[in-house]
Structures are given as structure tokens and as C-alpha cells.
Amino acid sequence: MSAQLIDGKAAAKASNASVAAAVAGLKAKHGLVPGLTVVLVGDDPASKVYVGSKERETKAAGMNSTAHRLPATASQAEVLALVEKLNRDPDVHGILVQLPLPRQINPDAIIAAMNPAKDVDGFHAVNTGLLWGQGGGLVPCTPQGSMLLLRQAMPKPAGAHAVVVGRSMIVGKPVAALLLGQDCTVTVAHSKSRDLPAICRGADILVAAVGRPEMVRGDWVKPGAVVIDVGINRLPDGRLVGDVAFEEARAVAGAITPVPGGVGPMTIACLLRNTLVAACRQRGVPVPSL
Ligand code: GUN
Secondary structure (H helix, E strand, C coil): CCCEECCHHHHHHHHHHHHHHHHHHHHHHHCCCCEEEEEEECCCHHHHHHHHHHHHHHHHCCCEEEEEEECCCCCHHHHHHHHHHHHHCCCCCEEEECCCCCCCCCHHHHHHHCCHHHECCCCCHHHHHHHHCCCCCCCCHHHHHHHHHHHHHCCCCCCCEEEEECCCCCCHHHHHHHHHHCCCEEEEECCCCCCHHHHHHCCCEEEECCCCCCCECHHHCCCCCEEEECCCEECCCCCEECCECHHHHHCCCCEECCCCCCHHHHHHHHHHHHHHHHHHHHHCCCCCCC
């Protein structure tokens, strides 16, 4: 038997349509147009593509989108000054500084300088604290998107054993917090974990976020498990693959996200959701349910 495919492209499209409808309502009722500003420093080719997509999709949802493109030689002081200016701008509800940053700039200092209410990446320590604590902050986009896809395959994950492979600030740690928030039993494994295949085989929910092409093999997957593959890796032959050996895992899992077309499209969809939420909170209007 072959696993159910979890269609991230369709889920992102549906989410974007809900956000666009909510934005239209905010404009009509409150004269509020949510605004996202993206900051790109340098000319990393992948980052350029991501920033272009973010601008395009933000506009398509009816929101304001601006981008600041700084040269690779920009100093930390320049980026900090820009962030502080955007913090003060009432028309900017969301700020996203694209990572990675050039070496002379400390990303932690940039994230710390951001107004947490505008931190649509959910990376600021205030948002991290809220994520692990009482909730109510802005939730990192890729983990948020992963959870929306998980809920399609497993509407009630409470009590399930979730194994997260990877412990990054962008995915592994926040997705672990979200799974714990859904009453899962959570194991966070990583490159130094002993007997990773055995740990993964215990997972009802397996989230792969290590950035190693096809590392998770089919025999690491418990029969019937839900597999969420967050990896996007380009192979030397040009193929795009996840962190999971898709065909092997598909034969064993109950449900699985493909790469491409799984978690990837959900990241920008959740960025739009966060921008909407941030704008409503800053204006003091109710957040529309999506
Ligand atoms: N670079 C890769 N992923 C991300 C992300 O989620 N946010 C930002 N700001 N940069 C990234």
C-alpha cells in the first residue's frame, strides 16, 4: 500500500485565498492594508528567488509589499538602522530579514533589534519565549506550515509520539514546541543522536529537518506513520529532493509530504498569515479566523 500524499501546494493555495478574503474584509471594514517589508542583503541566488516569491505572493493577497535590497558589503550598523526605521513605520506591519546574512553581520543582533510584534518570522526571543510558554506570539512560518499539513493527515495528534530530526532555530526547535503544544510526546533527535534509525522507527509522526538529501530511509519509518519532510536539497544532477528517501518511505508511511510541493509552499502561505495577524494586532482590530 502506498501512503496518502499530503498536498502542500493545494493547502497553500487554499490558505492564500483565505488570507486574501480576510485582507479584503480588513480594507473594507477598517481601511487597513497589511504591509510586509523584506530586507535582502547581498546577492545569494536562492535568497533572491525567495524574496521575489515573497513579494509576488504578498501583493497577490492584496497586501502591501516592499523590499530593501542592500549590497553584500552593507555593514551591521546600516542593517540595524534600517530595521529601526521599519520598526517606527506604522505602515510596515511585518519585517523579514532574509537569512543567511553576509559574514560581517550578526543575525542574532538583527533579530534582537526587531520589534517582536513585527517579527513575522517568529525568530525574536520574545516570540520564541511565547512559543514555549503561554503562546500568543508570532509562530515561525515553516513549522506553522508543517503543523497545518500534519493536521490534514492526523487531525488529533494528542498522545502520538513525534520525532523531530533536526534542532535548528528555524525549524527543529519551533516545530518541537508546536508538537508539544498539541500534546504529542516529542523526541528531538539530531546528527549526534545515537541509533537514529531506531529512534525514528518509534515515531507516529516523523518530521525530517536536517538538510541532508534522502537521509531518512524507508526502513526508518514506522508502518502507517505521518512523515513531514521539511528538507529541500538540490542534487548534483539538478533534482530537488527532501531529507526523506521519498519512494522508500512512501511504501511504508500512512501519509507523507512530497518534495517539492509539500512543506515548501506552506512557508510563504504562513508568512502571509503572520503578516495579517501582525497588522490586526498592531491596529487593535480582531484577527479574522482563517
Ligand atoms: N532563509 C531560509 N529560510 C528562512 C526563513 O524562514 N526566514 C528568513 N528570514 N530567512 C530564511
